[in-house]
Amino acid sequence: xxxxxxxxxxxxxxxxxxSAIEQATSLVAGELAEVEARLEQLLxxxxxxxxxxxxxxxxxxxxxxxxxxxxxxxxxxxxxxxVRITIAAVxxxxxxxxxxxxxxxxxxxxxxxxxxARLQYGNGMAVLTGDFCxxxxxxxxxxxxxxxxxxxxxxxxTRMAEGEVAQLQIAGDTAPDxxxxxxxxxxxxxxLIAWCASVGGLPGESYVPAxxxxxxxxxxxxxxxxxxxxxxxxLQDTGKTRGQDLRDGKLTLPLILACERDASLARAVEQLxxxxxxxxxxxxxxxxxxxxGSPAIExxxxxxEAHADRAIEQLSxxxxxxxxxxxxxxARHVARRVR
Numbered sequence: 277x278x279x280x281x282x283x284x285x286x287x288x289x290x291x292x293x294x295s296a297i298e299q300a301t302s303l304v305a306g307e308l309a310e311v312e313a314r315l316e317q318l319l320x321x322x323x324x325x326x327x328x329x330x331x332x333x334x335x336x337x338x339x340x341x342x343x344x345x346x347x348x349x350x351x352x353x354x355x356x357x358x359v360r361i362t363i364a365a366v367x368x369x370x371x372x373x374x375x376x377x378x379x380x381x382x383x384x385x386x387x388x389x390x391x392x393a394r395l396q397y398g399n400g401m402a403v404l405t406g407d408f409c410x411x412x413x414x415x416x417x418x419x420x421x422x423x424x425x426x427x428x429x430x431x432x433x434t435r436m437a438e439g440e441v442a443q444l445q446i447a448g449d450t451a452p453d454x455x456x457x458x459x460x461x462x463x464x465x466x467x468l469i470a471w472c473a474s475v476g477g478l479p480g481e482s483y484v485p486a487x488x489x490x491x492x493x494x495x496x497x498x499x500x501x502x503x504x505x506x507x508x509x510x511l512q513d514t515g516k517t518r519g520q521d522l523r524d525g526k527l528t529l530p531l532i533l534a535c536e537r538d539a540s541l542a543r544a545v546e547q548l549x550x551x552x553x554x555x556x557x558x559x560x561x562x563x564x565x566x567x568x569g570s571p572a573i574e575x576x577x578x579x580x581e582a583h584a585d586r587a588i589e590q591l592s593x594x595x596x597x598x599x600x601x602x603x604x605x606x607a608r609h610v611a612r613r614v615r
Contacts, residue, residue: 296609297339300602304347307361311343314365318412329397329405334372336388341498342367342472345491345606350475351599352591353483359420360475366413366429367472373413374436374468376406381444382524386517417476425476432471439463447525450546452532458496466495486593490603493587497610500580503528504614507568519564523557525549529579531563534572541566577614584611 301308315334319327343364350360378384379392380399386392394402410433418426443460446453471477473491478484506521507530521528527535527545535542541563548559567573584607594600 296605297344300344300348300606303598303602304344304351307347307364308340308343310361311340311347311364311368314361315368318365318369318416319409321408325397325401326405326408329393329401330372330376330409332390332396333375333387333393334368336390338368338371338388340368341606342371342469345469345494345603346472346475348599348603348606349473349487349490350478352594352597352603353475353478353481353487354595355475355478355481359422359425362416362420363425363476364472366416367468369409369413369416370433370436370468373406373409374440374464376402376409377440380406381440382520384520422476422479424479428471428474428477432467435463435467439465439467443526446527449525449527450549452527452535452542452545454529454532457527457529457532461496461499462492465499466492469495469498483594486590490587490590490607493583493590494607494610497580497583497587497607500529500576500583501610501613504530504573504576504580506530507564507573508614519560522548522560522564523553523555525553525555530572530576531567532572533575534567534570537572538566538570541570573614577611580614581611584608 316327316331319330319334321327346360346364346367350356375387376393379387380394380402383394384392385395392402393405397405414426414429414433417429439460439462442456443464446456446460449456470488470491473494474484474488478487503521506519506528508518522531522545531545535545544559544563544566548555548563587607588604591600591604
């Protein structure tokens with residue numbers, strides 16, 4: 277048996293962001309096509325508005341990051357059971373549910389460059405379709421007969437709900453706090469990606485702890501990178517309005533780091549959020565510009581890269597393969613998005 281590779285043995289040749297995704301996708305292109313078909317099946321309902329509303333978001337050009345992680349992890353672990361297709365599709369379906377709910381909670385106007393479902397169909401329809409996506413995802417995994425996958429998914433969904441509640445609870449909090457920030461992203465973002473990376477738990481597989489940790493670390497990197505882009509990205513690049521997090525009262529890592537280094541900025545944030553939403557648009561825009569021009573952006577970008585590096589370290593537990601190298605490149609790509 278070939279001994280596990282050391283981290284140094286993992287491919288470290290620089291690959292451009294675009295080609296990293298293309299190469300990873302090419303490895304599992306046929307399986308991704310199966311995932312698309314399965315996702316469409318899971319969205320079907322006799323209530324016509326459900327596949328219409330859910331499909332508009334699910335098939336609106338998402339990156340399919342979570343299914344890609346699942347399929348590459350399954351291949352790297354030598355797991356070829358057909359259930360991996362359902363698990364990959366469910367990961368994307370649950371992600372769709374969280375986006376539908378988030379846009380209602382945050383009064384979001386744009387998602388993936390388009391008006392949000394809540395603006396097109398109303399808050400009630402958006403929330404209930406998100407509920408359908410959650411229920412259908414749990415149903416699909418339950419019907420697969422994989423009890424362990426049902427248990428681990430139930431745990432992940434519970435943590436996701438905790439993350440949403442925690443984020444809402446601290447929204448508008450004027451005291452920047454890294455621990456609370458990580459509590460939210462651990463549950464809200466990383467929990468689902470970790471479930472996807474462990475392919476629903478791969479019962480009996482020795483690789484599960486490493487893949488789960490890989491998923492958590494890449495989840496942290498993914499969310500931090502998104503939060504950095506919120507201060508510097510354009511609508512056509514991010515699908516969201518610049519500075520939306522601050523207007524929603526969310527103290528994300530770039531802002532937290534900037535406030536730790538600039539007492540006057542911390543006071544300005546406190547004044548902005550003291551009255552609760554809606555915040556003063558001009559004052560919020562001024563704070564966004566200050567953060568965007570501060571060293572905090574670089575520090576947050578480095579934090580994302582550090583989490584990506586930790587994710588890659590976990591892959592040394594898996595045997596060498598093209599899929600393992602693709603997982604490493606995917607982690608690098610997640611962090612490089614802010615460069």
